[in-house]
Amino acid sequence: MQMHSIHSTIPALVLFLCGMVAANAQGTSVSNSVPIAWTDYHVSSQNISIQLPKLPTMRSLSNACTQVEGASYYAYADGVGYEFAWRAKSTDPIPDWCDKKEKFSKNGFTSRIDELKEQNFAVEPDTTIAGLSAKVLRTTTGDPKTRWLIWDKDRWFELGITSRTGNVGEAKFTSGLNLTSSKGQEIGDGADIVYGDPDDVITVYPPRLADPLVIVTKPRARFTDAARQSNFQGTVMLRVVFQKNGAIGDVSIIKDAPYGLGNEAMKAARRIGFLPAVVNATPVTVTKSVEYSFTLY
Secondary structure (H helix, E strand, C coil), X not given: CCEEECCCCCCCCCCXXXXXXXXXXXXXXXXXXXXXXXXXXXXCCCCEEEEECCCCEEEECCEHHHCEEEEEEEEEECCEEEEEEEEEECCCXXXXXXXXXXXXXXXXXXXXXXXXXXXXXEEEEEEEECCEEEEEEEECCCCCEEEEEEECCCEEEEEEEEECCCCCCHHHHHCCCECCCCCCEECCCCECCCCECCHHHCXXXXXXXXXXXXXXXXXXXXXXXXXXXXXCCEEEEEEEEECCCCCEEEEEEEECCCCCXXXXXXXXXXXXXXXXXXXXXXXXXXXXXXXXXXXEC
């Protein structure tokens, strides 16, 4: 029996965000800000590098039952959420315990394109990234999002931008992907928390009455071995500060669960990628409750 925390994928992102506790741009005790410095980050297992404005957070995309190994990375800078993901064919055999087995193929790539179409992404003419043909998709409603998908033999890549200001430095971002590179800082497991901008880089938007917090990516929380062995199911409720500078601030437990699941939920919440809420054209800090559910199926 396999256990997972309930999570979601873009754009549904069902976070169980349960109401605003505070909406105040002042008084946050944790800044978690770093300067914007575009840097080459190296993924050694794939011998590739990608330029990002800060050390990103990472979430695993590996799935032994579909013969996939991979990871997704997120970084925030100047009002923009940047994402990069890779998926490759695993060299490990599919485990016998898998209820549903599926060999790695291009089907996953085409299924992702179909998924984005269902999420109000429109297909645009192909472009070229890192010397390969790239599919381009943009949202037709809501906050502007752009995704580029690239197939490369037994692996594929996805780059993404989410921004309220539309076309933001796309060429700089996409040109930073190198598919045969050993240069750059090793990305490893990425940052433990989403980093925001210094106070002098806070984005000011065109006048709007209000724009809510936008969740771009939510890593799932890990089930602990102790919870698995005890067949535990339950929830953890957290209070999370989403700072105006794009950083995750304080994270605290409202409702805990045994077997270390509260701690795992906090680790995951610190890596939530988001665009800050906006009031009167200015980003603001808000505090929301976030629920992580742990289920057996």
